[in-house]
Amino acid sequence: MAYLALYREWRPKTFAETVGQEHVSRTLQNALRTGRIAHAYLFCGPRGTGKTTTAKLLAKALNCRTGHGRPVPEPCNECENCQRINQGNSMDVLEIDAASNRGIDEIRELREKVKFAPTEGYYKVYIIDEVHMLTNEAFNALLKTLEEPPGQVVFILATTEPHKIPLTILSRCQRFDFKRIPLEDIMARLQEVAAGEGIKVTEEALLLIARAAEGGMRDALSLLDQARAMAGEQVEGDHIRAILGAVSGEKIARLLDQLIRRDLAGALQLVGELVEQGKDLRQFVRDLLEYLRDLLVIRVARDVDQVLRTSPQYWERLKAQAEALSPARVQQMINILTETEQGMRWSQQPRLLLELALIKGLSQEGSEVENNLQQQVAQLQAELERLKAAGPVTAGPAPRTTPVARPVTRGKKVELAASDPVLMKQVQEEWPRVLELLRKRMQVRAFVVEGEPLHCDGQTLSLVFPDGKSFHRDRLLQGTNLEILEAAVQKVLGRPLRVQALLTSEIAGSSNAAVEEENKPDLAPEELVKTVQETFGAAVPVEIKD
Template sequence: MPQGNPGMSYQVFARKWRPQVFEDVIGQGHITRTLQNAIATNRLAHAFLFSGPRGVGKTTTARILAKALNCKEGPTPTPCGKCDSCLETAAGTSVDVIEIDGASNRGIEHIRELRETVKYAPVGGKNKVYVIDEVHMLTNEAFNALLKTLEEPPPHVIFIFATTEPQKIPATIHSRCQRYSFKRIALHEIAAKLREITDKEGIKVSDQGLAMIARAAEGSMRDSQSLLDQAVSYSGMEIRNEDLQAILGAIGQETLRSLADGLLARDSAGLLKQIDSLLEQGQDLRQLTAGVVEHIRNLIVSLIAKEPGKIVELPAADLDALKQQATGTDAERLIMLFDSLSRTLDELRWSPHQRFTLEVGLVKACSLAPLRPLGEVLERMRALEARLGTGGTSDNSRSEAVRERASGYAASHLVTASGARSGPSAGHSDSWGKILAALKQRKPNLGSALQNSRVVESTDEALVIGIKGSSFQVELADKKESRDMIEQLAAEVLGKRVQITFRLLATETKPEPKSAAPKKTSSGEQDPFVQEALSIFNGKIVEPESQE
């Protein structure tokens, strides 16, 4: 077996293809352009805060900025990359560009050392640049020690802070820096850069393969280059899609299309067979379900959007296949599938039997009945009305049964406001007010529910509380834990334990004054369906529409 040259060390793609000028930074044009303009117009701040996800170019941009400031031809927006200062900065050996790891140099003693060194002039360049990575890891004491230096730094010092968690940095530090927010890099931009690397390195890989790598990198250019390195180590100079699926645990678009076909065709048996096969391959079920949900979303987008390619990040061949699959289906069906599978994905997070949960979820998704058009529903309602009769009678047996079921609970818990029973004593009424006040402090939501309540009957051992409102409020108060709490508060106020029961207060109806002219009624009020609804829900028409 041939041995490698021990004097030559392998350089990973992330280092070998690290950008050396602002133009090479991918996906951060809003930042690189601003920095270049600031250098060109000599409007450079003394402190910068670079925030954003990992692997999107924060530290790389900091190094390029340091090169631009200390270049022999600079300060310049385009460092030469050939002078000693540029070469040393790129190699990380420049004495004027100090890179500090905030995670391991986080204490106040490290910041005190830094404050001592900033006093000294740069050795070879024009500026001393301090790059502190993961600056959010510094302690509060360290941040406080840094404040004075940040507020009045020496003219030759530039601070560049990089962080993935800007919310952890004190506002006093934020206010002394110019903040630049780095964003996740788009999938197509990562794939294009990977294509450039593979072409120059002589690596053969399909566009679908590069898209898989870019998707797995989740917006991180560095992660994508590391994954490409890993794929080359596994497959050699010719990377197959199957190899990438094995390395990344990714789901191929062909698999997702096949599963979506099964869902659209309501082929439960075929789906269960596919799940069994994927499990034998070691596929993660949550990742698989998330992939199917994303694919259904992509189908919805391709069906609705005029230019789905701008929203769905897929290679051209996969995008064409997606559009083809969306043909012949409808958005309503896809939305129902999306909702159903999203619930299944949530259930998988906590399920001890993920396979069973997914299988049942897929069968349920296949069994979803289509929604009926609104016009058809209205037509069926008219037909039902005709069958019930046109006379507007309210003694129909089915209507009576519905009314009895709907009002059963309320009737069993109802007392009138006037009350046929003996009224409460004034002392008990005052005591109930104190109990309510204490309840609002202890459990505000329950106290609010009983706001319109009062004692309607009382004895030495019991209180009957009438609630003006709905049966829901009675149910809430009548729960065991709620009643126990209220009885405990009553014992504290009254000095003895009493039994408390709750009833719904009926609203008293006052006779309407006679009018000289007959009251106008709309035809809707005479409708038997409207009358039955008013009766069941104890409602009234507030402002009937004019029929003139």
């Protein structure tokens, strides 16, 4: 007899043997037990989760001779009808591949055959696999037959992409969603199959196979079959890694130790070793992300052994590494590596991307939490200095006041304290962000853009306007305009600063010429019109006369 792949040889023959889809099996068995058989079913879910297998089980339960014409909740697999279906040569159970029979002509032929009574069993069952591949015309031709088929006909549609099926088809079917099979269930089934085939498989190998299958039992059994062909009757973790192009857990743990020690040279050397060994770097990044995921789980939760996906032999080392890293640092690594893995999909230089990721991860100083704490300490220090300068405050309710315009110090000289060069550099670098934030308050922004931040002593920021822009300075001092600007500055810089608006001639020590005559306008007529239009947001036609 020709060799059968493991996933075919070990295909479940009863509902009790199905794995991970108990909700589907229980519902169908109850319907079979009570005789409430729908005329059309839709099985949808990821690949390798048992859709076609369940369809064949349902077909056997409908045609099993132990029921004497009535459906049975569990097929016997011994009668002639069950055996024919198991062998795939039953005349009453027809499997149709919609990917290669997707046209209207095939559906018309199906409609003609539906009219004939079952030949051997009690029901004619049509299993249409990958039904989403049918054309729109084929779906339309199937509608009427699907809605009112003959009494002894059952349609079972299977698909991995139910969103591509027309709503008119969906509404005529009973839908069953197959979920991905849990990791533990896949490992238990693999152990059962290995024992039945006389294969010795280590726990680590089972875990690697189950993780690589991503919830699909067929993929898991195919990988076990391939491992047996490679390793014989003794399958270990290294055999699975060789098939997958994966890296041992020891090297992943070693790389993380180097990241903790900030040993960039050692990390880059390890990447070079992986390249020389022909390992798939993208798969290595995926494995490293899984390892970091477990590390983060250990760091933020307790008693989590049941949800860890790393091999148990590395758990103690994993817990020790978790103590050396903050959750924010781990999240930072995960974010960097996630972007790297996505970039590797299209890049011809995966090694370069991985090396850049390691450099980026090691070059960032501190974690996000530490940076936030530093900002908070700086804010508290600034607030403490402000309170010291203000003197003692008498306790009592603060009077409610309405915002008033700040006084205009036209013609008066203002002495400026020594400027903080570091803070001033930060203000100048972040000033475009302040202006961007003020786009929501365009009138205030129209005044602010004419000034320039030129001085900051740690408590007061001086916004200096040219002498010809006194109109903008005066309008900024009216109402709550200056408070709006101060709020934007605090949001961008992360610290409160008082803003004072000055003209160039009002700064003590300024070399500018004296202010011209009081009745001379600050702006040229054309510039004044432009300012009014920008401030009030309308193009008002104005006639300028000499």
